[in-house]
Amino acid sequence: MASINSSSGASAAVRPKILSTVFSHVRYEHLLAGISGGVASTLILHPLDLIKIRFAVNDGRVASRPQYHGMSSAMTTIFRTEGVRGLYRGVTPNVWGSGSAWGFYFMFYNTIKTWIQGGNSKVPLGPSLHMLAAAEAGVLTLVMTNPIWVVKTRLCLQYGAEGSHGLKSYTGMMDALKSIYKLEGIRGLYKGFVPGMFGVSHGAIQFMTYEEMKNAYNEHRKLPIDAKLTTTEYLVFAAFSKLVAAGTTYPYQVVRARLQDQHIVYKGSWDCIMQTWRCEGVKGFYKGLYPSLIRVIPANVITFVVYENVSHKLMDRRSGIEAETKSQSD
Template sequence: MTSVKTFTSPTAAAKSVFQHVKYEHLVAGVTGGVASTLILHPLDLIKIRFAVSDGRSPTPQYHGLRNAVSTIFREEGLRGLYKGVTPNVWGSGSAWGFYFLFYNSIKTWVQGGNSKTPLGPTMHMLLAAQAGVLTLVMTNPVWVVKTRLCLQYSDAYPNSGRNYAGMVDALKSIYRLEGVRGLYRGFVPGMFGVSHGAIQFMAYEEMKNYYNEYRNCPIDAKLGTMEYLGFAATSKLLAASVTYPYQVIRARLQDQYHNYQGSVDCVRQTWRYEGYRGFYKGLVPNLTRVLPATMITFVTYENVWRWVQHYTS
C-alpha cells in the first residue's frame, strides 16, 4: 500500500516538492492547451453565450448550435467567432501548463520519485484537486477577461453594455472599475470546478493504470495515440456530465450584463426563471467542444512530454 508523505513543515514540504518539478510537463501542457484552443475556440464562445442567455437581457437569443454559428458569422463576421481568443489562448495554455506541472510534481513527490508506484483513485482525485486550486488562483483573471470579450456583441445590440478594445484594455478596465474582486468574479463556483478536473484526472489515470496492468506493463508505460484519445474522451465525458452546472453559474457571474449578489443568488434566479434546464444551457456546444479539445490536449501533451523528456535527458 502506498503511504502518503508526512508534512514536517510547510517550508520543508515545499522544498521537497520543488525537487520533483519537471518543466517538461509545463511545456507539454501549454502546447496541448494552445493547440486545442486555436482549433475549437468558436465552440467555446458559443457555449458561453448560451450559458448566459436567460431571456431577460438585451443580448441575442440563439436557437441551436447551427443558428448560433450562422447568426454570429452574419452579424459579426469570422472575427466574431474568434472574439476572446487571445485571453483564451493565454488562459488555456497557462492553465493546462500549470495544471500538468503542479499535478505531476505533487504526484511524483507522493510517489517518492518512483513513477511506477500506484496511488489509487482517491489519491489521484486529491492530487488533481490541489493542482486545480493552485491553477485557478493564477488564471481566474484571464478567464474573466475571456468571458467578457466573448460576450461583446455586434452593433445590432447597442445597449448590451461595455465593450473592450482587447485583452490588455479589459484587464485594466476591470481592475480600475471593479478592483481585484472584479478580476476574481466566478472564483467561488470555479472552486467547485476543481472537482471537474479531479474527476477527469482520476478517471484518466485509473484507466491508463488498469490498461497497462492488463497488458502486464508498468503503469507509466507509453500508450498509443488511440488509447490516449479513448481515455481522454471517456474521462472528460464523465467529468463534464457531472459538473457542468457550475460552468453556467461561473459564466453568469463573470458576465458584465448581469448583476447577481453572489453564487447563491445566481443559483436561485436561474432556478426561479429557467428551472433545471437553465443549469445545462450550452451543454451541447460544450460537449461538442470539450471532447475533441480534451483529446487534442491530452494526446499533444503525452507526445510532447515524451519528446521533450527524451531530448533533455
C-alpha cells in the first residue's frame, strides 16, 4: 500500500514538471502570426466560403433554400438578391473563428513540436510525430472554436428574410451565440463537434505534408530544416499540402455543415451520413468541393505565407531582445 501511495505521489509530482516544460516552449509570436494569416485570408475569400457552405447543405429537401447552378450563378444570384452584404454574411464569426483557430493551431502545434524536439528546432520529427503534434493541436483548437463555427455556418445560411419561414433570424454574431445557447444549450454550440474531431485528420495530413516537404527541400539544399524559405517556396508547399488534405477529408466538412444547418434536424452524425448516402449517394459527400478547393487553396497559401513571414520577423525580434538582454547582464 505504501509503495502504491508513493508511486502515485511521485507521478502527481511529475505532472507539474511536464506541464512546466511544455509551457516553457509556448511562443506567442506563433499565435499572433497565425491570427494575422487567418484574418487576412478570411477577409479576402469569405464569399467563396459562404458559397461552399450553401452548396454543401443543399440536399434538395428544403423548399425555401435558394438553388444555384454553379459558382458564377451563386455569386451573381446572392449579389442580386442580397447585395454585397449577402456575400459577406457570417464574415464576423468567420474572422474571429479563422483568426483564433489558426492562431491557436500554430501556437499549440509549435509548442508541442518544440517540446517533442526537446527545444531544438533543427531535430527532424518524421511523418508520424508531425501528424501526432498536428492532431493534438487540432483537438485543442476545435474545443475552443467550435461555437464560433456553428455561428458562422448559421449566419451564412440565412437567406434574406428568415423570419418569413418561421426560423430564428440572427442579427449578428453575439445575437446568434446568445440565441443558440438559450434555445439549444451547450449542445447547440457544439453541433458538428464529432465530425469536427474527424476533421482533425485534415490538419494532421496537411501539416505533416507541409513539414515533410519543407524538411526534404532544406535537406536537399544542405540547410537546417528550419531555414527560412522564399515566399514562392512557401506558396508551392502550402498549396500542395492543402490540396492533399482537402481531397482526402472533404466529406466530414459536408456532414459537419449539415449538422450545423438550422433548416433540417438530424439525430446525429451517423443519421446525417445515412440520409446523405440514401438520398444523394457518394456525390452528396462531395457537394461544394469545387468552390471549396478554389477557396481553401488560395486561403491556405495566404495564411501560410503571412504566418511564415510574420512569425520569422517576430521570432528574430525575440532573439535580438534576448541577445541584447544577455549581453547587458554579462
